[in-house]
Structures are given as C-alpha cells and as structure tokens.
Amino acid sequence: MVVLSVMPIQFLFYLFCLFNLQLTVFQNISRENITIVDTKTLFSLIDKQDDTLRVFNFWATWCKPCVQELPYFEELNRDQKNKKFILYLVSLDFKTSIDKKLKPFILKKKISSKVLLFDGGNPNDWIDRIDPNWSGSIPASLVSLNGKKIFEEGEFENLQSLNAFIKKIYK
Amino acid sequence: MKKLMYAFLMFTISLFSINAQGYQIGQTVEDFSLKNVDGKMISLKDYKDANGYIVIFTCNHCPYAIMYEQRIIDLHKKYAKQGYPVIAINPNDPDVVPDDSFEAMKKLSKKKKYPFAYVIDEGQQVYPKFGATKTPHVYLLDKNKVVKYIGAIDDNAQDIKAVKIKYVENAIASISAGTNPDPAVTKAIGCSIKKKS
Numbered sequence: 001m002v003v004l005s006v007m008p009i010q011f012l013f014y015l016f017c018l019f020n021l022q023l024t025v026f027q028n029i030s031r032e033n034i035t036i037v038d039t040k041t042l043f044s045l046i047d048k049q050d051d052t053l054r055v056f057n058f059w060a061t062w063c064k065p066c067v068q069e070l071p072y073f074e075e076l077n078r079d080q081k082n083k084k085f086i087l088y089l090v091s092l093d094f095k096t097s098i099d100k101k102l103k104p105f106i107l108k109k110k111i112s113s114k115v116l117l118f119d120g121g122n123p124n125d126w127i128d129r130i131d132p133n134w135s136g137s138i139p140a141s142l143v144s145l146n147g148k149k150i151f152e153e154g155e156f157e158n159l160q161s162l163n164a165f166i167k168k169i170y171k
Numbered sequence: 172m173k174k175l176m177y178a179f180l181m182f183t184i185s186l187f188s189i190n191a192q193g194y195q196i197g198q199t200v201e202d203f204s205l206k207n208v209d210g211k212m213i214s215l216k217d218y219k220d221a222n223g224y225i226v227i228f229t230c231n232h233c234p235y236a237i238m239y240e241q242r243i244i245d246l247h248k249k250y251a252k253q254g255y256p257v258i259a260i261n262p263n264d265p266d267v268v269p270d271d272s273f274e275a276m277k278k279l280s281k282k283k284k285y286p287f288a289y290v291i292d293e294g295q296q297v298y299p300k301f302g303a304t305k306t307p308h309v310y311l312l313d314k315n316k317v318v319k320y321i322g323a324i325d326d327n328a329q330d331i332k333a334v335k336i337k338y339v340e341n342a343i344a345s346i347s348a349g350t351n352p353d354p355a356v357t358k359a360i361g362c363s364i365k366k367k368s
C-alpha cells in the first residue's frame with residue numbers, strides 16, 4: 001500500500017525532472033546561437049591551421065546592406081552543410097542591444113548560422129589585423145583556410161558573387 | 172633623366188593613390204562648394220581665420236553617427252574659437268537613404284542646434300576625392316588644407332565614459348604645437364557611405 005502511494009509521486013517527480021531537463025536544453029540551444037567573443041577568441045578561429053574553410057561575415061542588425069546580403073550567407077551555409085565548412089556571422093551590434101535587437105532579429109529571420117557577437121574593444125587595435133585594406137565600414141567578409149586569408153569590404157549582390165569571392169581562396 | 176623618370180614615377184603613383192583611396196596624410200585638399208542646411212554654399216575658403224579644419228563625413232541615420240552627434244557638437248564648441256571649425260558633410264545619396272535627405276538634415280540640425288555647417292555632398296563628387304568610406308569619418312586639415320589626420324574621433328563609439336584616447340583632440344594639439352599627429356591614421360567601425368548600385 002505504501003509502495004503504491006509513493007509510486008505516482010515518484011513518477012510525477014520523474015516527469016517534472018524530464019520537463020525541466022528539456023527546458024534547460026532548449027534554453028541552451030537558443031542561448032548558444034549567440035556567443036560573445038573577444039579579440040583573442042576571434043583571431044584563434046581566423047588563424048586556425050586546418051582544412052576547414054571558415055567564412056566570417058562582419059555585420060550588424062542596424063546595417064541595411066548587411067541585412068540584405070544575409071540570406072545569401074544563410075543559403076551558402078545550407079549548401080555547405082556536410083562539408084568542412086563553418087560560417088560565422090560576426091555581429092558588431094552593441095553589447096547592450098543583444099536582448100533588445102540581436103536575439104529578436106535572429107528569431108524573426110530564422111537565422112540558422114552561427115552568430116558571434118564580437119566585443120573587441122578599440123577597433124583601431126583589430127581592424128588592420130583582420131585586413132589592412134579594411135576601412136572599418138560594414139559589411140565586410142573574410143575567408144580563411146589553413147593559414148591563407150582573403151578579404152572583401154562591401155556587400156554581395158547575390159549568392160553567385162559570394163561564391164565567386166570564396167573560391168578565390170583556392171587560387 | 173633619372174630624376175625626371177623618378178618624378179614621373181612618383182607622379183603616376185600619387186595619381187593612382189588619389190584615385191584608389193583618396194587623400195593621404197600630407198596631401199592638400201581641393202576646396203569644395205557644398206550646400207549648407209541654411210541654403211548657403213560653404214567652402215573652406217569662407218573660414219578666413221581658420222588654423223585648420225575638422226572635416227567630418229557624417230549623416231542622420233547611421234547609429235554610429237548618432238552616437239557621435241553630441242561629441243561632434245562639443246568638438247566644434249571647444250575648437251572653433253581656437254580656429255578649428257567642424258564642417259560636417261553628409262555623403263549619402265538621399266534616394267538610397269531617405270533619412271539622409273536635405274530636409275531631414277535641416278530638421279536634425281535644428282533639433283540638435285548644430286553650431287557648425289552641415290552640408291550635403293549633392294551628386295556625391297566630394298567624398299570620393301577624400302576617400303571617405305563610412306560615417307563618421309574625420310579628416311583633420313591644417314591651415315594650408317593639408318591632411319594631418321584621418322580616422323575616428325576617439326577610441327570608443329559606444330561608451331563615451333570609457334573613452335581612453337581622444338584621437339581628434341590629440342591631433343589638433345599636435346598641429347597647434349607644430350608637430351605631426353601620432354597616430355596620423357586610425358580605424359573605426361562605421362556605416363558604409365550609401366550610393367546607388
């Protein structure tokens with residue numbers, strides 16, 4: 001009798017735990033979508049010496065041409081899904097607008113690519129390190145592969161021009 | 172002959188660099204005539220007593236330009252009386268960004284009580300000569316219209332309280348002291364200048 005009365009409670013408790021677990025996992029996924037990175041972390045990704053093709057797109061929610069070209073990057077990411085390829089959408093949004101602007105934007109536009117929020121301090125210390133030809137205007141994109149890098153400032157008009165730019169890394 | 176060849180080479184290189192990137196440090200700026208928010212045409216030569224010029228490419232709509240609005244006003248208030256006026260130039264095509272139209276510029280100038288000239292680069296002929304690529308983008312000129320400093324106003328757009336280096340103010344101090352600013356060029360994030368594609 002005692003055992004029987006305890007059983008449902010245990011069962012309920014088990015359900016409760018399961019529910020909590022799922023909730024935690026779900027929250028982690030949505031939180032993981034945006035990772036805040038500093039200069040050291042960003043450059044460790046850019047300078048990685050392996051055979052994974054890495055594309056870094058510098059953008060912000062407040063930058064109109066950036067937002068316009070994002071669908072091409074999303075498409076690229078889907079196309080390259082099973083290859084040694086990582087796309088990083090490096091957001092230069094302000095740290096104070098992560099919850100107000102960046103997160104709602106990612107949800108609304110259903111962004112599935114990896115979003116990094118770059119908190120790099122004084123831009124004069126890192127713009128030239130990304131590429132000496134970068135004036136600091138966005139959008140701008142960088143491709144890295146096994147120590148080799150190519151860079152372009154300005155937006156891409158379509159997926160073809162984006163792909164053409166990326167292919168330059170193999171030349 | 173060798174000297175001539177060298178001069179020709181340098182001339183070609185300088186031509187190329189003007190075309191490719193605009194004015195570099197040490198180059199002399201060609202005067203312009205652009206319409207101010209009060210309807211009058213503004214040129215550098217109008218500033219008779221200038222010891223230099225703080226030319227800033229900026230606009231209405233860009234979040235970075237907005238973050239620097241007050242700092243640009245403060246720059247003019249502090250330095251115009253020392254002979255370094257701010258001349259703000261909106262380089263954007265209003266057809267691409269309606270918020271940067273001449274009418275919108277007039278409104279903003281009135282609202283913020285801009286104490287400096289806020290002119291429009293109608294036809295977008297001036298900003299490419301400078302090589303400006305974004306807003307805000309500062310070109311500090313000396314008395315002879317020679318470019319002495321190019322880049323950011325300071326080292327922190329987002330947080331005025333966290334500013335450690337005031338690049339433009341330091342550069343003005345250098346010019347006033349008769350030395351060259353160091354750094355002479357800095358880089359910052361900004362909104363790209365909008366033109367018809």
